[in-house]
Amino acid sequence: MLGLLRSVWDEPGPADPPARVWRDWVMLAGFTLVIVGEVLSRPELPYRWFAGAVALAVLPTVLWRRTRPLLAVAVAFGACGLAPLVTGHDLGLNSFVFVLVLAYALFRWGSGRAAVIGATIIAVKLLFSLVMGFLGTGDTVGGFGILFAATALGAALRYRNRARQRELDQVKLLERERLARDLHDTVAHHVSAMIIRAQAGLATAPMNPDAATDALRVIEAEASRALAEMRGIVRVLRTDEPLDLAPTPGITDLHGLAGRHRIGPSVDVDIAGDLDDLPAPIGTALYRLAQESVTNARRHARNATRIEVNVVADAASVRLRVSDDGEAAPVRAATSGGFGLVGMTERAGLVGGTCEAGPGPIRGWTVTAVLPRA
Structure with missing residues (x-):
């Protein structure tokens, strides 16, 4: 009391x-x-x-x-x-x-x-x-009652307004977190790719001048994609277009992460199971998780030659596993200095799933996510 x-x-x-x-x-x-x-x-x-x-x-x-x-x-x-x-x-x-x-x-x-x-x-x-x-006694009791009603009304409106302000603050916080995730998963991904290509081009240019030209082509392509996705985010912010209706990648875009690259590890994508009726938010979350995992592996996996992206779907859930064969680095997440793993955990949680990352059983780093189909 x-x-x-x-x-x-x-x-x-x-x-x-x-x-x-x-x-x-x-x-x-x-x-x-x-x-x-x-x-x-x-x-x-x-x-x-x-x-x-x-x-x-x-x-x-x-x-x-x-x-x-x-x-x-x-x-x-x-x-x-x-x-x-x-x-x-x-x-x-x-x-x-x-x-x-x-x-x-x-x-x-x-x-x-x-x-x-x-x-x-x-x-x-x-x-x-x-x-x-x-x-008189009656007037005094009546006065207490009327004044109590007036003060109770003031207190009720006060706390109602405070509760509404808390809700608005929570909405603003969630919106800021969503924007941070979208910026990190789109623009930051392409900028990271440009940095990786630029560093690789500078390292191999003295021995292979053509590598610098290839790096510039990749940087140009990544910059164009980053600009397009940034414009999409700005369009959503400046118009009344719902975010769900904005162009977003899905499960079919996972194959675009695969490829044999002249510089850096190759990426193999394997998808198993029925994904035809997978809801768009789940597909987008899977793609963003895989995209961020591949970007982290290409940036931080030391001496890695291969990155594997495996998606397995069953009747209740979809499982994503991204692993690399780089050197064991148990502190990789702590030294990255970014917000990738935090955003990945939040993105999986928003659709009712989970996401975990850590050293692989033998080598490299493994990211595992389990998302519901519904």
């Missing part, structure tokens, strides 16, 4: 409460007319001019109820509690209903500390009026 009370006391107020807007001035003008009208229309009310003057004096507190809610409550309820000492009885103006707006604002915009202190001020005012005989 003590921890709960301390958390309420230490709770900060909402950030950047809205400043005064035209509605506040309309509210001020409206309540002013109501107060003046009630004073003029109730000649039987004792000390009606004094009560009206007190109401008009504290009415401007509605203008800073959001930025200074505790001060507004303290001024308004303090004045309403002390003014009856002059007249000897309750002021009796129904127009004082505007203090409900202040009570609402206290719990909507105030900090936890301000809410506790303000609620205490309100309770003290009501109990003081009851003890001094300015209010």
Whole structure:
């Protein structure tokens, strides 16, 4: 209980409460007319001019109820509690209903500390009026009920807005993670390929000048693909086109990873099982996982001559295994300095699958992913 009370006391107020807007001035003008009208229309009310003057004096507190809610409550309820000492009885103006707006604002915009202190001020005012005989028991109980309803409404809207803000923050975080994965799996893949080709071309150019020309051709092709995929991502971001409708690679594009390269290890792709009815998100995830695994192997597998990509499908799941025959390197993932394995694990998890990577049983590095067909 003590921890709960301390958390309420230490709770900060909402950030950047809205400043005064035209509605506040309309509210001020409206309540002013109501107060003046009630004073003029109730000649039987004792000390009606004094009560009206007190109401008009504290009415401007509605203008800073959001930025200074505790001060507004303290001024308004303090004045309403002390003014009856002059007249000897309750002021009796129904127009004082505007203090409900202040009570609402206290719990909507105030900090936890301000809410506790303000609620205490309100309770003290009501109990003081009851003890001094300015209010009867029924009026006091009714006042507590009405003020509780106003404060409860303010607290409910406050926490509803906070929950909505948390949801928006979570959506933004997920969107940032998705963009990071897409950029890494598309543009970063092609840039990595260009770096590998450029390094290989520079290393072999003195002995084989044609290798530099071949490297430039590959770099040009990879740059064109990177530009095309970047434009696709930008199109999705700038238009209302859903990401699912944007051109994305699938299971049939896995064969494009295969090939016998003059520089670096060869890539062999083997697909077994029925993949005709595989959903597009699963196919895209498989391709991206295989693509990233092949890129990592070509960059980090020392003295590797072959990379194998195996896909096996059954009735319930699809299994991907990418392995190389490079030298054993148990710290390869830790030294890469990138986010490839993190993105691969996230991508597999988004479709209900798993992805693991580690040293192979004999040599090299092995990536294994299991994705559901549904």
